[in-house]
Amino acid sequence: MRIVSGNLGGRKINPPYDLPVRPTTDKAKESLFNILNNRINFEETVALDLFAGTGNISYELASRGCISVTSVEIDFKCVKFIKEASELLKANIKVVQANVFSFLNTYKSKSDLIFADPPYSLENIEEIPDYIFRNELLNEEGILIVEHSANTNFAHHHYFMESRRYSKVHFSFFQIKT
Numbered sequence: 001m002r003i004v005s006g007n008l009g010g011r012k013i014n015p016p017y018d019l020p021v022r023p024t025t026d027k028a029k030e031s032l033f034n035i036l037n038n039r040i041n042f043e044e045t046v047a048l049d050l051f052a053g054t055g056n057i058s059y060e061l062a063s064r065g066c067i068s069v070t071s072v073e074i075d076f077k078c079v080k081f082i083k084e085a086s087e088l089l090k091a092n093i094k095v096v097q098a099n100v101f102s103f104l105n106t107y108k109s110k111s112d113l114i115f116a117d118p119p120y121s122l123e124n125i126e127e128i129p130d131y132i133f134r135n136e137l138l139n140e141e142g143i144l145i146v147e148h149s150a151n152t153n154f155a156h157h158h159y160f161m162e163s164r165r166y167s168k169v170h171f172s173f174f175q176i177k178t
Contacts, residue, residue, distance in 0.1 A: 001056055004030045006042075006063030008089055013059060015085075019078055021053035024117060024147060028169040032145070033060060035164065039143065040113060042066050048137070050100045050116040050128075055082035055093065057115050062091035066113075070094045072103050104131040112142045120149040129157050129174050144174040 001013045001023055015021070024032075036042075042064035049058045052071035055078075061069045071093055073079050079097040086093040096103065100118070114137065116128050125148060131137075132144050146154065147169060154160045154172040161173045 001054065002026060003059050003063050004033055006060070006065060008059065008063035008091065011059075011063075011089065013054065013056070013085055015054040015081055016077070019054060019081065020075055021078060022120070023054050023056045025167070025169060028147075028166040028171075029056065029060060031164070031166050032171055033064075036113070036143075045112040046109070046139075048072070048111040048114045050104075050114065051118045052082060052095075053078055053117060055085055055095075057117065058082065058093050059085065059089060059091055061113070061115075062086075062089075062093050068092065068094065070096060070111075072096045072098055072100055074099050101127075101131060104135055104137065107135070107137060110137055110139045110142070112139050114138060114142070114144045115147070116145070117147040120151070125152055126154065126157075129154065129159060132174075133159055133176070138174075138176060140176055142175070146172045146174070148172065 003011045045066045047061045047066045047069045049071045052073040058069050058071040082095045159174040163172045
C-alpha cells in the first residue's frame with residue numbers, strides 16, 4: 001500500500017497482516033483521486049473517512065493537504081495502526097474509534113468530502129447515504145463516495161450522481177442536487 005501523491009507521495013504503508021480489512025487497491029485509489037483532482041481543491045477540503053480500516057484513504061487525503069481528515073473505525077487494532085502511522089508520517093489525521101452508524105447519528109460537523117469503504121457484505125450498506133443526507137453531514141457542494149462490490153446498486157438513491165468501476169471495486173458518487 002502506498003501514498004500516490006501529495007507531500008507524502010511515494011511513501012509505503014505496511015499494515016500488520018492480522019487487521020480485518022480489505023484496503024482499496026492502489027490502482028482503484030489512484031483512479032479515484034484522478035477524478036477528485038478535477039472536482040475539488042484538497043487544500044480547501046474537510047474530509048471524513050468512514051470504515052477507515054488501515055487509513056489508506058485518510059493518508060492520501062492528508063498528503064494532498066486537506067484542512068482536516070477524520071478517520072472513523074470500530075476495530076481497536078486498526079485505530080491503533082492509523083494513529084501510529086499518522087504520527088510516523090506526521091499526517092494531521094483525527095482518529096475516532098466508533099461504530100460508523102452511531103457516529104453519524106451524533107456527529108455535528110459538515111464535510112466537503114466523505115468517503116465510506118464498508119465491508120462489502122455489510123447488511124445495511126445501502127443505508128449509508130441515508131445517514132449522511134438525513135443528518136446533513138455534507139456541505140452543499142460536497143461529495144459522498146461509497147466503495148462497494150458489484151452486488152450493490154445505488155442508482156435508485158435520490159442523491160446518486162454516478163458510479164465508476166475499477167476491476168472488482170465500484171465507487172458510487174453522491175451530491176446534493178441543487
